[in-house]
Amino acid sequence: MKATRLDDEQARHNVEAGFWAGNPVDSYLAAAAIRTPAAVAVVDRGRRWTYGELDGAVNRFASALRGRGVGPGDVVSWLLPNWTEAIVVHLAAIRAGAVSNPIIPIYRHRETAFILRQAGTKVAVVPHSFRTFDYPAMLDEIRAEVPTLETVVVVGGGPPAFDDLLAEGRADPVEAARSSSDIALLLYTSGTTSAPKGALHSHDTLDHENRSMIDFFGLTAADVVFMPSPVGHIIGVLYGLQLPFMLGSTVVLLDVWEPGRALELIEEHRCTFTVAATPFLHGLVHHPSLPQRDVSSLRVFACGGADVPPELVRAATTALGCTVTRGYGSTEYPTATACTAADPVAKRAGTDGRPIGPAEVRVAADGELQVRGPELFLGYLDASLNDTAFTDDGWLHTGDLARIDADGYVEIIGRQKDIIIRGGENISAKEIEDQLFEHPAVADVAVVSTPDPVLGERVCAVVVPEAGGEPTLPELVDFLTGRRMARQKLPERLILLDTLPRNPSGKIQKFRLRELARENGVTR
Known part of the structure; x- marks a missing residue:
């Protein structure tokens, strides 16, 4: 098996620059x-x-x-x-x-x-x-x-x-x-709307990614890695099956997620470092046993794989007493951006971080984030997918909308397919989600479009209530209005669920929620 798309010039550059070390x-x-x-x-x-x-x-x-x-x-x-x-x-x-x-x-x-x-x-x-x-x-x-x-x-x-x-x-x-240029990993993306795509990584791309993370976070043999993320996902493969042995350190595995048990393991084994998706971080922060657990050993919780509400990062930073940072990556480009303890909490909570090492990021004219660097995968097993995945000059189309601030920090503001078009105006679902997540009666939230014969689409909020609560649509609208959100962005429908459907990497399956909104559209 070999990659059908590999830029020879870029490969030579990665070797000559020492990014690909032949390990x-x-x-x-x-x-x-x-x-x-x-x-x-x-x-x-x-x-x-x-x-x-x-x-x-x-x-x-x-x-x-x-x-x-x-x-x-x-x-x-x-x-x-x-x-x-x-x-x-x-x-x-x-x-x-x-x-x-x-x-x-x-x-x-x-x-x-x-x-x-x-x-x-x-x-x-x-x-x-x-x-x-x-x-x-x-x-x-x-x-x-x-x-x-x-x-x-x-x-x-x-x-x-x-x-x-x-x-x-x-x-x-x-x-x-x-x-080291041989394909070592074939990993299928956990697609939400179509058949999964098989991404090809070599020893070189995987090795660079982990070495860059070790340097970025200052990891050593004294660190103990906690890995609750599924090892069938890129996060689990990299940081559960490979990085600990590069350090010569210990990895603590958890096969069935239960936040109380996770806290026990962190305390017992003095875990210092983990990378996991939003539900894992949320589970630790909100578990009732957290105040009784000594998790002072935990130094870094890098959170990615799904949208991370800024308020969760701020709350987790205080509750866990460690560096909690958003990070951005994918199966195709595992970790492009993140923050460390040296970055202000405002950047760790409000952005998805700064480029790691030689990672390159840019925002195209249509607002799409594009990435390129030594850990970029070598193409899909189905080579017919490559033409639409890459630009002519070798950058990966991420499908995510982003902005880069004056300090070089990247903020993901939505998906190209996650824009609600209401009356001809584009509305970012993520902007509304980040605000609703801070409502005291909201445990989890997703915002999707629901069809409308006049406006084209309207805003529908899908909410998982906190235990014992049941927020109403007027309450949520008043909350957002109090935060000076534009009227056209306010939810016009509300659906309450016990849990949000997520794919294996923790990303919310919004296509299922859109289907639910089309079928149901309950207003409460």
């Missing part, structure tokens, strides 16, 4: 295992894995894959929760010269079959059961749709079981002919 993704684990074999690498479900144990498991699984005919360019797909087995499979596939293809474990038959078929998956690894779902049964039911699939490995079941492959392999290092 295989899995090499850091191997080096740390030699340097400090008894150090704790992973804490998972009450068990501690040392660097020696983890690297040995990666070697054994990699050699077992090679023994089963997996070679350079072959795809190893896996649907696993935040378990150590995910780390082993990911790094073993890469060490064997293959391509690691994480799949979010909440995906079911339709999405999984599409990905396995398009990827040409040779080996798939699944849990026997997770959250009561039978993954081997799903693979049995879709296997006829994936003619390339030769082996299904089951964690906690079988045959073959995950432990069977470990027994087949050897603990000594695996030798595979490979280059």
Whole structure:
């Protein structure tokens, strides 16, 4: 497997500038295992894995894959929760010269079959059961749709079981002919309106991203990474499966999100650094046990993957006593901007940060943010998607609307498809959302359009009330009016829900809310 879109001139520049340093993704684990074999690498479900144990498991699984005919360019797909087995499979596939293809474990038959078929998956690894779902049964039911699939490995079941492959392999290092420019990761975007798109990353792009984050946040071997974000998502892959071993530090995994348990783990293991989406930050800040927990070790909470209300950043900064920052990135360009403790709280809360390292950002004439830099992915597996994804001069179309202030900080103000056009006037949904989030009776909120025969579209607020509350439309309108919001931006419909639908990365699935608004449009 290789990228069909790669700018040779830009690649040469990345190498000559030292952005691409030629480091295989899995090499850091191997080096740390030699340097400090008894150090704790992973804490998972009450068990501690040392660097020696983890690297040995990666070697054994990699050699077992090679023994089963997996070679350079072959795809190893896996649907696993935040378990150590995910780390082993990911790094073993890469060490064997293959391509690691994480799949979010909440995906079911339709999405999984599409990905396995398009990827040409040779080996798939699944849990026997997770959250009561039978993954081997799903693979049995879709296997006829994936003619390339030769082996299904089951964690906690079988045959073959995950432990069977470990027994087949050897603990000594695996030798595979490979280059840092090889594709190491095939990761599908969690699309909200269409089929997911398979993004291709090399060792070089992934390695640069993590090295830039280490430099930006001043991370060292003394840091302890807490990872609740799904490891089938770009955040989990980078900061749960790779960055800790570059530091030679420890990662603490949480497989089922529960904010009370998260606070316990942060306190128990003195976690210092995490990257996670808005719902995770919101859950920690609003959990009733927070005042009783000592989370003083937490140094940085970088929040991205979904819209982050400014008030949440301010509240979290106070409640957690650490640097809380918004950040901007995607599967295609993992982290373009963020802030550190050196940046004012106003910038951390009110913007999505400043460019990290050599990342380049610009706003096009139509307001779209475009990005370019050493961690930019190398194109989609479906090459037909590349022409519309990139500009002629190699910048990525993000589809996000943004502005860049005089100090160089980027603020995402909405999606190109997230503008409400009321009576011919463009209205930013995000502007209204940020204000409504500060209402005391609002726990979560999304603003979408609802059709209108006269004005074209009207503003509809979809609100998750705080416990015991039930805000009314007049109350919310009065609240916004008190904040001097223009009349045409005020919501004209209100829908109350118990929870907002989100995709695996935490982004609100607004297409579903638009459908609900069209069908329902309840005014309260």
